[in-house]
Every structure is written in C-alpha cells, then in structure tokens.
Amino acid sequence: MAVTQSKKASVLADLDAVRSMIRRHKFNDLVFAGIGLIALMIGLLTLLTLFVDLVMDGYPRFNLQFFSDFPSRRAGSAGLLSAWVGSILVMAVTFLSAVPVGVAAGLYLEEYAPKNWFSDLIEINVSNLAGVPSIIYGLLALGLFVYGLDLGQSILTAGLTLGLLILPTVIVSTREAIRGIPVAIREAAYAVGATKWQVVSDHVVKYSQGGILTGVIIGMSRAIGETAPIITIGALTFIAFLPPAPVTDVAPFLNFEWLNSAFTVLPIQMFNWLSRPDHAFHINAAATGAIIILVTLLMNGTAIYLRYKIRKNIKW
C-alpha cells in the first residue's frame, strides 16, 4: 500500500517535472519569437529612423527653389537643378543600354543556349558580375570608357557604366520571368508552324513582360542611387549649367550633344555637400538624401507590388 502511494507520488512529481519542462520550452519558443521579431524589425526601424532623420534635417530646403537652383557656394541658395536633370539623362542612357542587352541575353540563356560548357561559362559570368562591387565598375569605366574609348567624363560614360552594373539584375529577372512560362505554350505555337523567334517574340516575351519590367525597375532604382562608380569616373561635382537639350525646335529635332556633356547626378551632389565641413551644406545633403530615398522606395515598392500582382493573376 505504502509502496504504491510513494510510486504514485513519484509519478506525479515526474509529471510535474515534465509539465514544467514543457512550460519552460514553450516559454523559450515565445522568447525566441520575440527576439526574432526584433531582429527583423531592426532593419525596418533603421530605415524609418534614417528617413525621418533626413526629412527633419532637410526640411528647410523642401521648396520649389531647391529644384530650380543650380549648385552654389552659398548653402542657402544652392539647388538641385543640374543634379536631377543629370540623373534623368544618365538614367535614360542606362535604360536604353541595359534593357535591350539584358533582355536579349536572358532570352538567349533561357530559350536558345544549348546545355554545354559555353552556356555554363556565360552563366558563371553573370552570377559573378552580380557580386562585383560597384566601385570596380567605376574603375572599369575609368580605364575603358573615359580613357580607352575616349568618351570623357560624360553622361554617355556614366549611363553605360550604370548599364553594365545593372545588366546582371536585368538578365536574372528576365530569366526568372521566362522560366515561369509553361512548355505547352511554346509547343502550341510550334505546332501551328511558328519559328523559334516567332515563338519567343510573340509568346515568351509577351507573357513575361511583367516580370521583366519588375527586374528593370529594381535595376534602375539601384542605378539612380549609385554613387561610387560615378565618382570613380571622375565626374565633376560643381556643375552650374545644364547639358544641351535633347530636343530642339529645328530639324531633325533631336540633338545628341548632351551625351558628351559634363554632368552631376543626385547622389554625387549629396556626397559633395555631405563631405563639406560647413553644416549648412549638410542640410542640403539631408534634403537630397530624403528625395533619393523617396524615389528609390517608390520604384522598389512599385516593383514589389507588380510582382505580387503578377503572381496572383497568372494561372496557367
């Protein structure tokens, strides 16, 4: 009798021990979930703090004049005119160089390339290029575009440099977009007598447009904030003039002299102001930083939203 009772007691004690162990472990779960959430939030909090800090520091400069004034030696009357015009023109060159080449390369790798060492070589190069630091692209451009091809420190040089920089992004996103298209679509087109290029241009490209666009936007938003490669090609930072207008009122209405013009872009202007000891210029830098972040966030947000929409809508 006494034996069974003590046995019962020990079982109960064991049970309590087990229960408290389970409780402890469940508590650990909870603790870790909390820590994990904090770890995730650190990034978001930093981004928020950064943006709020920039807006608070730079708010005295948020007016139209800031966008319509040239840089100046006096912080109060210095503006972003040449920088944002330069950014748009450089981005135009980047877009026109990286998108056709990147999409074509993606199409080749996904639709045409045979499975052999040659395609492997290209693939290894694409993934390697994605990991090359951006400043190395600047050195490439300095040696190749500025002095090798004698393009100078021009909008063309900067645009091509950033084009090379975002090429891997465009290629990879094109390939991913194409990969989602089922083989049946291609087979249907072949079955009615289409050639390879007809299949690719009429079907593959058409159905992967959204995915490609997503990659292009992400690439462009990266290019718009890139500073290091542009500094490396030796872009001037004090530019108080605009490049020649691309459109003129005399025939043939297009003017390509702007490609050879000296320029500045938003991040360069920000770096220039930031590296001055005078705090008044730091206000300008903060305002510029807030604008750059806003633009890149908008672009990235659009891309993410687009991808979300595509993923939801497509049902093959």
Add this chain to the structure above:
Amino acid sequence: MLNNLTELSISPRLAKNIRRNVKERVIEFILMMAALSAVFTTFAIVAILLYESFGFFETVSLVEFFTGTVWTPLFEDAHYGIMPLIAGTLTTSFVALAVAVPVGTIAAIYLSEFASHKTREITKPVLELLVGVPTIAFGYFALLFVTPLLQIIYPDLPGFNMLSAGLVMGVMIVPYIASVAEDAMRAVPMSMREGSYAMGATRFQTALRVVTPAATSGIVAAYILAVSRAVGETMVVAVAAGQQPTLTFDPTEGAATITAYIVQVAMGDLPHASIGYQSIFAAGLVLFAMTLTFNLIGHVVRKKYREQY
C-alpha cells in the same frame, strides 16, 4: 534537264523557308552576342585592372606593396604598402559582420520557422526595400546620426570612425544574410521537421537542432557572401570611416578602406597614367581579388555541400 531540276526543287515556298532560316540564325547570333556581353565585361574588368596595375608594379615592388605598412602614394615621400587599407577594410567588415551575422541568422530562423505566412508576406518586401536604399544615404546616417549617438557613450570617439560605419554597414547587410540563409532553411524537407515535432520537440528546438544543422552549408554561404558585400561597400566607409590610411584594427579610430581610398583619389584631379592614377587600379585589383575569392567560396560551399535529401 539539270537546269530544269533545280528550278523545280527551289519552289517559292522553299525559298521563303531559306530566308526564314537565315533570319532565325541572325537573330540567334544577335541574342548570343548580348549574352556574351557578360563574359566581355568580366574580361574587360580583369584586363583593365591588370593592365593599369602592371604600370604600377613597374615602379613598386610586390614585396613593398604587400608588406609595407605605410600607404602614401600621393605624397612627396611616397610609400606603397597596402596593409593599412586592408586593415581598414577588414576592421569595418568585421564590425559589420558582428552585427549582421547574429541579427541576420535570427531573422532567417524566425522567417523560416516561426513567422506565419502573412508575416512573411509583409516582412520580406520590407527587407527588399532596405536593400534598395542607396548607400550614400546610409553614409549620411552613419556620419551625422550614429556617430553623435555613439559619442554620447564614448566621448573620445573621433568624428570619423570605423565603428559607426561598420555598424550601419552591418544593418545594411542583414537582408542579404537573412534572405540567403532563409532560402537554405526552407529547402530542408518538411518531413525532418515533422519527425522532430513527433518526438515532442518545440519549434525552437527543431529550428536550432534540426533545421539549422541541416542548412549549415547555405547559412555559411550566406556569411561568406556577406563578407564580400562588406569588403566591397564604398559610400558608407568613404563618408563616415575617415580618409586617412592608418594601420589599425581598433574600430574606434578612423581609417581609410580600399574603397574609400579609390573614392578619395578619384575625387581629386589626377593626371592619367600617373602613379596615383595607377595606384587606384592596384588597390582595385586587390579588392576585386578579395571579393571574387569570397564569392567563389560562397558559391562552391552552397553548391557542393548542399545536403541532398
């Protein structure tokens, strides 16, 4: 008779076919050239770096370059020892990793094992947004927000220091580690988790003792790729870590990194083919070699040691 035959065989339809085939071939060739641009770019990078560095190493011996402890290529009394720049690069990278490795790993475990589908759908895009923020903005943040903050704790901290640059860089790298490590963890088959749960393990125990060991190769690859990012990062260190090449591993001091040196020289007006001009290519070559090594190791680790289930 023979003439007649050829006329017969090449009917208009066949002729059209030939034209079509030629067009197809031309298009394929154009697309291939576009794909080859990636190979050309890599080749051009290596060629330019080697070519310009070659001129540099005609003046400077390799021994001095790698063992010298003073880097003053632009001074009258020029010294060409890259050690101070490498020390600066490694120190800032180390600080960055000290932040990014724990935070990134925990975030990855949370995303892969704890977060609900909804949380993941919301947080992953936010991490992507963080990747998209231009680094110059982080430079501003390090110099004019984090450094003053740190100076409250350490009043002796100089205005340019590697600590604040490294810390900010670390936060920047978190998304890279989180996303690569999470991919590796999600690749661990569900049956392994289920086996662990069936034995009575909690989520945390499963994550720590089953999923993480099974995904080790991917997690390690994430760390190595992160090192490569940190080493190649430019604007944060150029703005906040200082411009003075100093041989020190103390993060509370300011020192130039390889990237900061390149920026500093490129900002000035250096004559083409001068030794200063060539020195940035030599520094760039070292940087390229470092990042390439880390990237290659990272890829090999991920590919070769990927556990097969």
